[in-house]
Amino acid sequence: MGEGIVKQFGGQNVDIYKKADLVVINTCCVTGKAEKEVRKEIRRVKRENPECFLAVCGCWVDRIKNLDLPVRQAGLKIKSASWRIESKIDLLINNKDKKKIGEILRKKFIITKIRLNDTEVKYLGKYGQYKKAMVKIQEGCDNFCSYCIVPWVRGRSKSRSADKIIKEVKEKVNEGIEEIILTGTDIEDYKLINKNMKRNLKTPRIKNHLVQLIKVILKKTKVKKISFGSMGLKIFSKEFIDLYNDDLTKNRLSAHFHIPLQSGCDKTLKRMKRRYKVSEFIKTIQKIKELIPDSTFSTDIIVGFPGEKKREFERTFITVKKLKKILGKRFTKAHIFRFSQRDNTVAAKMLGQPGWEKVAENKKKARSTVIKNCLGSE
16 A cells, blocks of 8 residues: 555655645454554544544445444434544545555645655555565455354355466566565465356366465566465365475475464364364364475464353363474464454344353453463463
8 A cells, every 4th residue: 555655656754744734544454453553553643643634444434434324314413432533534535446555635735846866766564674565365254153253244165366466576676676565354165266257177176275376476487585475284285295395395485373273172263153163173283394395484363252051161271282282382473352242233133142252341351361371472
């Protein structure tokens, strides 16, 4: 998005938003805490820089539009915390349109194109200074885990064509980028062939589409390294692991993998609608450790999921200790989330029913601390 804005305006990226003419907040709504932080950030920006043009985009925008649309269409006054803050925002941009943010802002916001030393200003984002860049290969999710709002705000799984991805990677390399990070909502669901297209019977069935995409990128571009966003267990097929034993590819692939566990108890995983068991997760981790040299791992864990009794949490604690014992220093980080109720999800609808009892906030906090202390992580 930063690149899109700079291509339209030029201008200079400033570290202190108090000095900015234009501020863009890209938002998340995966947890209640994330939404609270979004509203807090909007208030802070407008309080400390009231004259700036504030654009807000991302999942939070889609969420408030979708949830409050019937109320708005009826002409009723909206009293939610999200819409009370809308008056502070100059422009709302949903996920679908945020890739065109530069063009959209160009129509709304006028700025003189600036040159520094007669050289066009280049945008260096979070990763740019390290010669890294994210490349999205897929959007949306078909899994519908019982706690997750993502399918409701991002829609069903959609893959980008390999041609578009290759073109973007080449552009990044020409700009000096050395490492690309393949990202998406659920990259294990990446498809090289559109689901609606009829398969050519002469074309061999592709077992792992992500592997084929990686091979194409390595073959057709000069990018020095490929890294990955969050990854599901299905990705780690023999085809994928073989990439790390091939002299032509292994040195161009990152060996760090972020694989969400979410819970170390099979009963909890079943309520979460996660499609694996703890034994499968551990077996995959052991396989990766053995077959991919120097591999490292990070994960996500949710504590306080509805119905998570003391015994279920203890199973998660035991699983985490087991993973730590298997991996040692290769276990680099775990993001611990306290369960957050999200509208429209199964967990929200079932909350309070037998087997889905609400876990008190003080217990969630205590369980989060226990896991953090076990791992020595954030």
